Structures are given as C-alpha cells and as structure tokens.
Amino acid sequence: MLKQYEEIYKTYFPRVFSFLVKFCGNDELAEELTQETFYQAFLSLRKFKGQSHLFTWLVSIGKNVFYKHLKKNKKDIDSVNIDLVVNVLYSDHLNSPEEMLLKKALVKTIKEKINEIPEKYKNVVILRIYADMPFSQIAETLG
Template sequence: MSSDMEKYYRDNGRKVFLYLMTLCGNSDTAEELTQETFYRAIRSLKKYKGECSVYTWLCSIARNCWLEELRKRKSHKTEEISELIEDNAPRPDEAAESSDSRLRLLKKVHSLPETEKEIVLLRATQELSFREIGEIFGKTENWARVTYYRAKQKLL
C-alpha cells in the first residue's frame, strides 16, 4: 500500500503543489498543504474507489486542506484573505505592457468568489477537463461548465 502512495506522490506531487500554489500564491503554504494532502491521502487510501483519477482525488483533498487553512486563518483574524495572496507585481525590469495586462487579469481572477477563482485556475493552469473539475467539487460536469462560463463573463 505504501508503494502505491509513493507512486502517487511521484506522479502527482508536483501537480498537486502547483494546484495549491494557484490557490494560495505562497510556496511555503503550498508545500505545507501538499504534505498535509498526502498525509490525509495515506490515511484514507482504503476509501479511494478509483471512480475518478488519482490526481482528481488528490486535488479534492488538497482543496479541503486549503479551505480548512482559510477558515483557521480567518478565525484567528491574523490576516485578511486578500493578504494571503502573494503580490505578483512585476519587477521593475519586467514592467512591459504585456506584464501589466497579465497582472491586471490575475488580480481580476483573484477578486472572483473563491469557487469561481478555483475553477478558472484549474482550467487555465492545470488544464483540467470540466468533468474533472466537477469531480473535485463533488458536482456535475455541466455545473463546472456553467460556473466557468459565468466567471469568464465577469472577467470580461
């Protein structure tokens, strides 16, 4: 059983980390949450029935870890959620117009409600299908499509 988890980590560890980076914008937090994700996955490996891909299952666990982290931080009132997102302002030598456009778009994405933000980021950065996104949220493929479309409309 531990060899299964080692394979899952080898195959998906980096992708789970990148997914968490899109959510929290902080590499230290993403690393901690990746570790917590795989810890929880080990504890619940017997419950994994193979109804979705391993990556989708791990992203569901990772998302729950992130939401739990947000609740913990919010209850401690030490930081606002907007402060959890690392400032992605371009460095002085990267102040080109295209960088400014990407920065404006990223700020718009991060201003979306949490669910819509996650769906846009999963689709754009992880290139997940709507079916996989629906599975992560415990919803249907159609729900993921509609929510993505509405979020995209807000960004336009």
C-alpha cells in the same frame, strides 16, 4: 504498500502542488498544504473506491485542506486572491476531463457563495469576475 505510496506521491505531487499554488497564490503555503493533502490521502487511501481518477480525489482533499487552513487561521474569502481563482478557472493548462469537472465544481461553489453575500457586495464581485473590471472602475460604476 510503502512502495505504492511512494509511487502515488512521486506521480501526483507536482500536479497537486501546482493546483494549490494557483489556488492559494503562495508557494510556501502550497508546499505545506500539499504535504498535508498527501498525509490525509494516505490516511484515507483505503476509502478510495476508484469511482473517480486519483488526481481528482487528491485535489478534492487539497481543497478541503486549504479551506480548513483558512478556517484555522480565521481568514475568510477576502484572503483568497480572486484573480488567482479566476486564473485557475480560465487557465488552459488544466485540460483533462477530471480537471474540467473540478473547474465546473469550483464555478458552482463560487456562484453559490456569491449568492449568499449581500447585494451591494455581490455586485462588486460580479463586476470584478465576470466583467473583468478594475476595482477603480467598479467604484465609479457603483458609486
């Protein structure tokens, strides 16, 4: 069983780490989150039913580990570099079907969260993400 864990770790560590670097924008934090992701995955490996690709499952755990990290450190969505999230969504390096599904899920989550914020802040986010406006131009546009 240990050999199997090692193989999973060696195979998927670089991809999970790369995803988390792009997601959080910090190599050191991504390293820590990747370690925690594999720890949580190994604790739950028996629950993995194989209904999705193993990488998809690991990235899902990684996202949850990242969100728990934000909550634990009392940081909110403002601490996430929105440019990095946009880069992940629009990057071409994540091309597998599983990764495309993850992008779609992330877009859906972002849209849901945007809809939850007050209108004046929502407009800023929409102009930044969808119109790719610099903050100075957004300030001028919205007054």
